[in-house]
Amino acid sequence: MPEFELVPRQQAMVSSSSRGRSDVIREYAQFIEQLGRDEAGKLTPSDGETVATVRRRLGSAVKASGKSMQIKRVGAEIFFWEEPLKRRGGRPRKNANPDGVAC
Numbered sequence: 001m002p003e004f005e006l007v008p009r010q011q012a013m014v015s016s017s018s019r020g021r022s023d024v025i026r027e028y029a030q031f032i033e034q035l036g037r038d039e040a041g042k043l044t045p046s047d048g049e050t051v052a053t054v055r056r057r058l059g060s061a062v063k064a065s066g067k068s069m070q071i072k073r074v075g076a077e078i079f080f081w082e083e084p085l086k087r088r089g090g091r092p093r094k095n096a097n098p099d100g101v102a103c
Helices: 009-016 019-034 051-065
Strands: 041-043 069-074 077-082
Touching (some): 019 051, 051 069, 051 077
Antiparallel strands (some): 041 077, 069 077
C-alpha cells in the first residue's frame, strides 16, 4: 500500500519539474520572497544567459508561487514587483424586482 501525504501545491509544482529546473525556480522564488510591499526587484542576466531566459524563469517562479506580479523588461534588465489582484470588470448583476415578478 502506498504512503499518502498532503503537501502544498507550490511544493508539488516545484518538486515535480526536472531537477535542474526546480533548483532554478527555487532560486527565483527566493528573489520574489525578498520583496517588501513597496519594493521592486531588478534582474540582469549573467554571462551565458539571455534576457528572455531570465524573464521566462521569473514568470515560472511567479506562477508557482501563486502571486500576482508585474514583470517589465527594459533593455537588458528585468524589473518585477507585486501587484494586487484586480477584480474583473464587466456588467453588474441584474437585480430582481421587489415583487418577484420577471419583466
